[in-house]
Amino acid sequence: xxxxxxxxxxxxxxxxxxxxxxxxxxxxxxxxxxxxxxxxxxxxxxxxxxxxxxxxxxxxxxxxxxxxxxxxxxxxxxxxxxxxxxxxxxxxxxxxxxxxxxxxxxxxxxxxxxxxxxxxxxxxxxxxxxxxxxxxxxxxxxxxxxxxxxxxxxxxxxxxxxxxxxxxxxxxxxxxxxxxxxxxxxxxxxxxxxxxxxxxxxxxxxxxxxxxxxxxxxxxxxxxxxxxxxxxxxxxxxxxxxxxxxxxxxxxxxxxxxxxxxxxxxxxxxxxxxxxxxxxxxxxxxxxxxxxxxxxxxxxxxxxxxxxxxxxxxxxxxxxxxxxxxxxxxxxxxxxxxxxxxxxxxxxxxxxxxxxxxxxxxxxxxxxxxxxxxxxxxxxxxxxxxxxxxxxxxxxxxxxxxxxxxxxxxxxxxxxxxxxxxxxxxxxxxxxxxxxxxxxxxxxxxxxxxxxxxxxxxxxxxxxxxxxxxxxxxxxxxxxxxxxxxxxxxxxxxxxxxxxxxxxxxxxxxxxxxxxxx
Amino acid sequence: xxxxxxxxxxxxxxxxxxxxxxxxxxxxxxxxxxxxxxxxxxxxxxxxxxxxxxxxxxxxxxxxxxxxxxxxxxxxxxxxxxxxxxxxxxxxxxxxxxxxxxxxxxxxxxxxxxxxxxxxxxxxxxxxxxxxxxxxxxxxxxxxxxxxxxxxxxxxxxxxxxxxxxxxxxxxxxxxxxxxxxxxxxxxxxxxxxxxxxxxxxxxxxx
Amino acid sequence: xxxxxxxxxxxxxxxxxxxxxxxxxxxxxxxxxxxxxxxxxxxxxxxxxxxxxxxxxxxxxxxxxxxxxxxxxxxxxxxxxxxxxxxxxxxxxxxxxxxxxxxxxxxxxxxxxxxxxxxxxxxxxxxxxxxxxxxxxxxxxxxxxxxxxxxxxxxxxxxxxxxxxxxxxxxxxxxxxxxxxxxxxxxxxxxxxxxxxxxxxxxxxxxxxxxxxxxxxxxxxxxxxxxxxxxxxxxxxxxxxxxxxxxxxxxxxxxxxxxxxxxxxxx
Numbered sequence: 005x006x007x008x009x010x011x012x013x014x015x016x017x018x019x020x021x022x023x024x025x026x027x028x029x030x031x032x033x034x035x036x037x038x039x040x041x042x043x044x045x046x047x048x049x050x051x052x053x054x055x056x057x058x059x060x061x062x063x064x065x066x067x068x069x070x071x072x073x074x075x076x077x078x079x080x081x082x083x084x085x086x087x088x089x090x091x092x093x094x095x096x097x098x099x100x101x102x103x104x105x106x107x108x109x110x111x112x113x114x115x116x117x118x119x120x121x122x123x124x125x126x127x128x129x130x131x132x133x134x135x136x137x138x139x140x141x142x143x144x145x146x147x148x149x150x151x152x153x154x155x156x157x158x159x160x161x162x163x164x165x166x167x168x169x170x171x172x173x174x175x176x177x178x179x180x181x182x183x184x185x186x187x188x189x190x191x192x193x194x195x196x197x198x199x200x201x202x203x204x205x206x207x208x209x210x211x212x213x214x215x216x217x218x219x220x221x222x223x224x225x226x227x228x229x230x231x232x233x234x235x236x237x238x239x240x241x242x243x244x245x246x247x248x249x250x251x252x253x254x255x256x257x258x259x260x261x262x263x264x265x266x267x268x269x270x271x272x273x274x275x276x277x278x279x280x281x282x283x284x285x286x287x288x289x290x291x292x293x294x295x296x297x298x299x300x301x302x303x304x305x306x307x308x309x310x311x312x313x314x315x316x317x318x319x320x321x322x323x324x325x326x327x328x329x330x331x332x333x334x335x336x337x338x339x340x341x342x343x344x345x346x347x348x349x350x351x352x353x354x355x356x357x358x359x360x361x362x363x364x365x366x367x368x369x370x371x372x373x374x375x376x377x378x379x380x381x382x383x384x385x386x387x388x389x390x391x392x393x394x395x396x397x398x399x400x401x402x403x404x405x406x407x408x409x410x411x412x413x414x415x416x417x418x419x420x421x422x423x424x425x426x427x428x429x430x431x432x433x434x435x436x437x438x439x440x441x442x443x444x445x446x447x448x449x450x451x452x453x454x455x456x457x458x459x460x461x462x463x464x465x466x467x468x469x470x471x472x473x474x475x476x477x478x479x480x481x482x483x484x485x486x487x488x489x490x491x492x493x494x495x496x497x498x499x500x501x502x503x504x505x506x507x508x509x510x511x512x513x514x515x516x517x518x519x520x521x522x
Numbered sequence: 523x524x525x526x527x528x529x530x531x532x533x534x535x536x537x538x539x540x541x542x543x544x545x546x547x548x549x550x551x552x553x554x555x556x557x558x559x560x561x562x563x564x565x566x567x568x569x570x571x572x573x574x575x576x577x578x579x580x581x582x583x584x585x586x587x588x589x590x591x592x593x594x595x596x597x598x599x600x601x602x603x604x605x606x607x608x609x610x611x612x613x614x615x616x617x618x619x620x621x622x623x624x625x626x627x628x629x630x631x632x633x634x635x636x637x638x639x640x641x642x643x644x645x646x647x648x649x650x651x652x653x654x655x656x657x658x659x660x661x662x663x664x665x666x667x668x669x670x671x672x673x674x675x676x677x678x679x680x681x682x683x684x685x686x687x688x689x690x691x692x693x694x695x696x697x698x699x700x701x702x703x704x705x706x707x708x709x710x711x712x713x714x715x716x717x718x719x720x721x722x723x724x725x726x727x728x729x
Numbered sequence: 730x731x732x733x734x735x736x737x738x739x740x741x742x743x744x745x746x747x748x749x750x751x752x753x754x755x756x757x758x759x760x761x762x763x764x765x766x767x768x769x770x771x772x773x774x775x776x777x778x779x780x781x782x783x784x785x786x787x788x789x790x791x792x793x794x795x796x797x798x799x800x801x802x803x804x805x806x807x808x809x810x811x812x813x814x815x816x817x818x819x820x821x822x823x824x825x826x827x828x829x830x831x832x833x834x835x836x837x838x839x840x841x842x843x844x845x846x847x848x849x850x851x852x853x854x855x856x857x858x859x860x861x862x863x864x865x866x867x868x869x870x871x872x873x874x875x876x877x878x879x880x881x882x883x884x885x886x887x888x889x890x891x892x893x894x895x896x897x898x899x900x901x902x903x904x905x906x907x908x909x910x911x912x913x914x915x916x917x918x919x920x921x922x923x924x925x926x927x928x929x930x931x932x933x934x935x936x937x938x939x940x941x942x943x944x945x946x947x948x949x950x951x952x953x954x955x956x957x958x959x960x961x962x963x964x965x966x967x968x969x970x971x972x973x974x975x976x977x978x979x980x981x982x983x984x985x986x987x988x989x990x991x992x993x994x995x996x
Contacts, residue, residue, distance in 0.1 A: 086899060115827070115985075115986055116986065118898070118987060119898075119971065119974070119975065120974055120975055120977075120978030139977070139978055140978065141975070141978040141979055141980075141983055141985060142985050142986070142987070143827055143983075143984075143985055143986065144983070164974050164978075165937075165970045165971070165973065165974045166967050166970045166971070166974075169899070169967060169971075173899070204892075214895075214896045214899055215895070215899040217895060217967055
């Protein structure tokens with residue numbers, strides 16, 4: 005096969021290079037760097053891992069072998085998508101080189117692939133960023149070379165027509181060009197890349213999904229995720245660090261369409277290299293990363309706990325999957341962050357709270373079950389239960405299971421003894437509304453409740469959030485539990501009943517297999 | 523009446539034969555139901571001269587591509603009515619010709635192959651040669667069948683398409699073949715740096 | 730020759746022009762549709778890439794088209810009759826090392842005989858077509874035939890059909906299956922979508938560089954000789970884009986696991 009090389013005119017200014025500003029700019033001019041010596045093979049990693057920092061202090065010839073693989077993988081629980089990937093994963097492999105390196109780039113197109121592909125690396129100075137020189141049919145390889153003239157964190161992506169489709173299917177990744185003197189050492193480096201997915205089915209709709217072109221053109225994705233799938237950085241895949249450790253995140257945005265407002269809840273970025281460039285900003289809460297762009301953020305973990313990474317365009321975080329987690333372990337640091345110290349009654353109009361003894365009695369129960377304290381000590385189970393005497397054996401089993409559901413979710417507002425919070429949250433214990441309207445209660449659990457309700461003669465005007473992600477069995481169990489507890493006695497609920505009500509209410513008909521942030 | 527019919531019949535059969543000769547379906551490679559005649563056994567596997575297609579030069583003589591062998595060839599595909607890049611392409615070939623050391627110039631061939639199988643007749647090509655003073659000993663101008671053109675373009679990696687006005691859109695490429703007809707190097711696009719082709723052509727000519 | 734003879738000569742000239750497949754106002758069908766082929770009536774094709782000055786629609790003359798892609802069994806007959814196209818004898822210039830790579834031996838296919846013949850190069854496909862007294866079809870002919878939906882000749886106005894086609898391009902399949910498994914389109918042709926990519930005669934007619942951003946902006950004058958700014962006109966037709974992209978990535982000797990072909994014949 006003929007080597008079809010475009011004659012790239014690369015202007016190389018020997019002896020003068022853009023001052024890498026990862027450290028303070030000192031204004032020192034650099035003498036001409038010697039030509040690259042030696043050859044090495046680039047170490048490529050899958051997100052969130054990053055290749056180790058480079059230790060060499062000279063430019064070299066780096067050989068990069070990147071393979072394109074079209075492969076069906078998990079997009080969310082129960083949801084599969086036919087991804088097109090660099091290196092078998094979304095995002096593509098992380099490439100780490102040094103300013104001044106000459107890169108010999110090999111792009112391999114797996115013979116089992118359907119489509120031709122190429123690559124545009126934003127680190128390349130030359131037409132198409134390499135795209136023209138790497139256009140490759142399935143079962144073939146292309147090769148081209150480039151010089152890494154500028155330091156920085158750069159996106160790479162496929163540029164074969166139609167580009168939007170290739171990128172929307174996951175063909176993007178990051179290439180880091182370390183400045184000549186390297187990056188300051190940190191304890192952890194992680195690789196995160198945001199991207200959207202446009203599917204024919206709704207968010208969470210199970211099965212093998214296909215690309216929806218209309219949604220892509222309208223820029224209305226179903227999924228906005230980090231690292232190619234919902235939950236990729238949650239649960240056992242959470243990022244980890246210890247108190248006191250310095251963390252650096254290489255964050256890219258593959259798009260294809262949306263800008264990311266990258267924020268880590270509870271963290272301030274000490275340093276941000278905005279857009280992956282070399283001028284640092286400090287003390288940043290949220291940094292904007294355009295599609296086709298990247299940023300480097302650095303911070304130190306100071307307080308133990310869970311920190312949620314989000315795109316701060318909130319509906320993307322909570323309804324489309326743009327959440328990740330960083331778990332920091334280590335000794336408490338209550339000076340920097342104390343956790344909740346008090347929870348007292350507030351009567352409105354700036355009036356002082358009730359006297360101490362009355363106050364203590366009034367708050368004893370609520371304090372024991374606020375979210376913060378509850379997370380430190382699980383609520384004592386069963387102590388406040390008063391199960392109805394008329395439960396059948398089956399209902400009793402439901403009661404026991406229902407307690408488990410209640411203690412995980414409902415008790416936070418309705419309290420362990422079903423009392424609610426006077427004036428704020430209606431009680432369940434001896435509630436006339438709960439006992440009179442079982443279907444209404446089931447609907448309330450599934451889709452939430454909004455607007456005024458009257459319970460035992462008192463009006464409540466709050467919002468109950470939906471719990472549609474609970475399974476039919478779980479809803480049936482918890483309804484049985486509350487309707488037969490604390491002085492209540494009545495019919496429990498069956499999973500079939502719950503399912504019928506779920507189906508009759510279209511907003512919750514598309515059951516979420518799992519909550520996006522669990 | 524009878525003689526008229528006979529002469530009509532003869533003329534008709536000549537015309538039909540001629541038409542068949544330019545029929546794109548006709549190709550000596552694999553005639554229907556017959557085994558193909560293999561090209562000369564001495565050609566290397568990578569030689570473009572394995573193409574057995576029929577061509578005509580600007581004097582009307584029948585030519586096989588293999589006759590271009592024996593010396594390196596700088597090859598381009600063009601068409602005579604082109605008002606865009608082809609004149610530049612030919613001019614570049616002339617620059618390469620001039621840049622070759624005199625002793626070697628004799629030993630390198632320059633070949634132009636036309637896309638325009640309809641309008642670029644031998645006469646048109648001959649006028650083109652005269653108009654640009656292309657030396658007889660070195661320059662070959664060829665026209666062939668649509669099928670032959672399609673095959674050669676495919677091997678030279680030249681893209682082309684005929685538009686509604688009968689003009690040809692095509693990629694600008696200069697290809698250097700060695701004496702055996704193998705592709706040695708290719709220059710895409712109209713840039714002025716012929717150093718590579720001149721160097722390699724000289725190398726080959728010096729052997 | 731007198732005037733009468735001259736007129737007959739003129740008539741013969743016109744007839745010859747027709748025989749060589751050039752311009753003809755009304756096709757004269759010969760002895761009926763050949764076996765396993767269908768008649769694709771004349772129509773129009775909307776080029777994906779053209780200059781603004783070029784017409785939006787290109788007319789396509791009627792022609793006969795194979796109902797199915799060429800099968801492995803049919804290709805086996807071809808190599809049996811033409812030893813120079815057997816895997817052990819074919820020249821690399823005309824077919825690369827992937828030629829018939831899944832065949833166990835020169836005359837022993839690796840796939841069932843009714844599977845589409847793939848891993849064949851453009852030269853091999855052309856040689857087969859000519860051996861059968863047929864030819865490869867042009868991009869315009871292929872796109873015209875493939876533009877038909879299942880129930881109507883204008884597939885682009887059939888949303889369900891368009892979605893189905895897009896789905897094939899964006900999902901991953903196993904090895905190509907047997908020909909004819911899916912329903913025929915409006916003209917009675919099977920497997921133009923959903924089975925394999927197909928060679929066409931002028932696969933190298935797309936003036937693209939492979940960098941789609943550069944290509945969509947207009948013809949790169951330094952690289953390509955041609956009139957006017959070539960640009961992509963039907964930007965919403967993703968499958969057509971992907972076909973254009975795929976064809977432009979090919980060289981004539983490439984053999985790819987999901988690339989096969991079918992033949993056409995003049996009326």
